[in-house]
Amino acid sequence: MVQGIANWNTEETEEWLQSYVDDWVAFYRKHTNDGEVASYIPVLQKADPDDLGIVIIGKNGINIHSGDDDIPFTMQSISKVLSFIVGCMERGVAYMLDRVDVEPAGEAFNSIIHLEMKQVKKPFNPLINAGAITVTSLLEGNTSDEKLKPMLQLLEVMLGYRPEINVEVYESERDSSMRNRAIGYYLLEVGFLESDLNITLETYFKQCSIEVTINDLARIGMILANDGEDPDTQEEIIPRQVARIAKALMLTCGMYDASGKFATYVGIPAKSGVSGGIIAAVPPRVRDEDLPFLEGCGIGVYGPSLDDKGNSIAGIRLLRHIAKQWDLSIF
Template structure:
């Protein structure tokens, strides 16, 4: 496995030159476009890393399946899906159009920004501080890393430039999909996206989902099997923005990407994978990360279909 990862990183290094780092959040422009790293943790808890695997980055949209799991743990599933849909959108992750044009005005799914803002609003807590503490504690538990923190400079940058997300929030509030204070929901959303991780953290979380919510080390059930299954299904159908269909054909692994350059993948009953490469394609996915996962899927026959 180690030799495979080393070779895959080496062979895909050159493709990072074809992408661009995210710039709509000013702090993300500071990323090194040449970085590329991977971590694989298998069902026997063997850990394999290669490339720039020690680099820290913010989780961004990879937080969405985790927050969805938390929302489903805090609420009945039919209540969650009365607020957000279950279908791919076919639009960019930050599109606002269908909040006005579809029949229900409900966000299409929890993996686009509008849907994720709704699921964030469903997190329980008597105030923003309690919700933030519960959220961060949940992320730490899934990653088995108590040192996870919110990157304050990224958070402040997101909050300062988050006008499009703010517009979505108020539309959703107006149409009854968000209860409570919109600014509080948006603040929590910006904070969840700004949690700093590395590829080992992502692989740990992916491994938990791959094992249907059971910690392989302790045997503890952290997430129910049903919720874990639902989350992975959304990762397959909607996890790679509007390139999810192509990714399913080429790679065939439940995965979720983020504009920080990370991708979390979960191969059922086999492994969790974390990838980092901040050079993004036009749809907001890591160019190097996509190629790495395709190569790995082909070499190890990981395609679930």
């Protein structure tokens, strides 16, 4: 564990932390060989499986960028956190939680079977596909562009630019979306959807195709870590209650059926996507020891080689290592 630095907010400590992270990224890059790039959305196969990068943005102003930190990739399931947040901001928390639960599913992200087997009254949570498609149907607007506008606006406020939808990825997912269409038809049959199915799916595929970098994810993670407030301007960007629910969902459901292990071994609210991104929000911690990022930080990771659950294989191992070294766990 790192100890002995009284003031972490200096250029020297930034360089020092940076050199540690550079070593760790170089080490965990070898672990990318243990996984595979997603192929069920054909265009995602173009990603380079050896890529691995991380950005850490501290509330104290310390920024670490290491490895492949400038590669744009699509948010995929990370967008589910944002659509839930936007839904809560538009409709209110009670409205959303009446229609989607907050329980881990313990099933694959695209499972259909649990919906029917368990005769659920609402989808398990907003971070699995069934829950996310339901959430997207609850967003205001009659077209996919109308539904997506508030999400893109929220991203613009947080990132300082408006991200674009990667049309190639959108079309690839749309044209290979048998499973999500099956989930959608089931949700339609049981009456969970509040918008037209085709518009809902079009919106969902577009939100998954919003292109970002790990710097963007780290910035969003930092705002979530800070309960929805931008630490630089003190502006409330996401209502505190909504930011807290989002983090609770990330911790309990964000890594799909590996969420329990991630909570146990890493202990940070996080959300992954099949293109290889992970967003993590490290809230401020109270520790007697002298440790980096005690004020909290946001982390973005990119590593498109995935494990069998659909999470970045080297990304998770890298996060686990950093969380252990710097005692980032919230527990």
